[in-house]
Amino acid sequence: MIVRFWGTRGSIPTPGHATSIFGGNTTCVEIEAGEELLIFDAGSGLRELGSSLNKRFRNKSIRASLFISHTHWDHIQGFPFFEPAFRPGNHFDIYGGLSNTGKTLDQLFEGQMDLDYFPVSLSQMAATLTFNNLDGIPLTLGEATITYCYLNHPTNTLGYRIEHQGKVIVFATDHEPPSEIVHPVTCHVNTISNDFKKLFYGTEILIADSQYTEKEYPKCRGWGHSSIAHALAYAVEAKVKKLVLFHHDPTHTDDIVTKMEVATQERAIIMGDTGIECMAAREGMELEL
Ligand SMILES: [Zn+2]
Ligand SMILES: [Zn+2]
Numbered sequence: 527m528i529v530r531f532w533g534t535r536g537s538i539p540t541p542g543h544a545t546s547i548f549g550g551n552t553t554c555v556e557i558e559a560g561e562e563l564l565i566f567d568a569g570s571g572l573r574e575l576g577s578s579l580n581k582r583f584r585n586k587s588i589r590a591s592l593f594i595s596h597t598h599w600d601h602i603q604g605f606p607f608f609e610p611a612f613r614p615g616n617h618f619d620i621y622g623g624l625s626n627t628g629k630t631l632d633q634l635f636e637g638q639m640d641l642d643y644f645p646v647s648l649s650q651m652a653a654t655l656t657f658n659n660l661d662g663i664p665l666t667l668g669e670a671t672i673t674y675c676y677l678n679h680p681t682n683t684l685g686y687r688i689e690h691q692g693k694v695i696v697f698a699t700d701h702e703p704p705s706e707i708v709h710p711v712t713c714h715v716n717t718i719s720n721d722f723k724k725l726f727y728g729t730e731i732l733i734a735d736s737q738y739t740e741k742e743y744p745k746c747r748g749w750g751h752s753s754i755a756h757a758l759a760y761a762v763e764a765k766v767k768k769l770v771l772f773h774h775d776p777t778h779t780d781d782i783v784t785k786m787e788v789a790t791q792e793r794a795i796i797m798g799d800t801g802i803e804c805m806a807a808r809e810g811m812e813l814e815l
Contacts, residue, residue: 533571549809
């Protein structure tokens with residue numbers, strides 16, 4: 527599999543000199559799994575991915591599967607600017623979980639392109655778009671199997687596990703450890719729940735929410751995000767090989783994210799896990815499995 531990071535930021539796009547290394551676009555990750563083209567989240571990074579796909583496919587039609595973690599703005603705001611969705615002949619299968627409000631996935635996508643917010647409607651996108659509400663059954667696409675479970679976030683949010691030829695990547699963003707497994711004073715995670723363990727276990731690459739430093743987390747408790755210490759605790763317990771820190775806070779400059787990357791790796795060594803590699807996601811970064 528090949529993983530490409532088109533958007534690494536959480537909450538709101540943060541362009542500018544201070545974020546030029548780790549990137550300012552909101553969440554979007556592309557995974558090539560053999561012949562299958564899989565996209566995770568449609569944050570503002572999706573616009574750049576669209577340009578890249580147009581170049582790569584030239585006049586050939588594009589078929590891809592787009593998996594949405596949830597429909598907070600930073601995870602869908604790139605979709606109205608996804609140029610391949612305006613081209614007839616292209617085909618996108620869009621998958622997501624159940625919304626808390628009972629709206630279907632297509633209603634949620636239509637909503638952000640309502641005339642009050644955007645000049646072009648969803649129905650004017652000329653590609654074939656199919657919307658699929660996931661109901662717990664694993665998906666098989668070519669040689670890839672995708673399983674998923676709900677994370678802990680203020681709205682229903684899915685984390686995805688992608689398995690292909692014996693290798694595993696997990697995309698799990700916008701997740702806060704449930705309060706019963708976080709120590710109330712130290713904020714350390716004691717153990718992970720069985721659902722998450724199943725999702726994360728034995729992963730080669732875990733792309734995980736790690737929005738806050740340990741110091742910041744207590745002030746942001748309940749907002750649905752993890753600290754670097756939480757992400758590392760999960761990764762170590764689930765025997766992950768590479769932890770990719772993701773969903774960078776909009777207030778975090780490149781300097782701060784670099785320090786968080788170093789602190790996470792040092793902490794892994796203190797915890798006695800010298801086998802795990804910790805890195806912060808950079809826009810434009812490509813990893814191969
Ligand atoms: Zn988010
Ligand atoms: Zn969110």
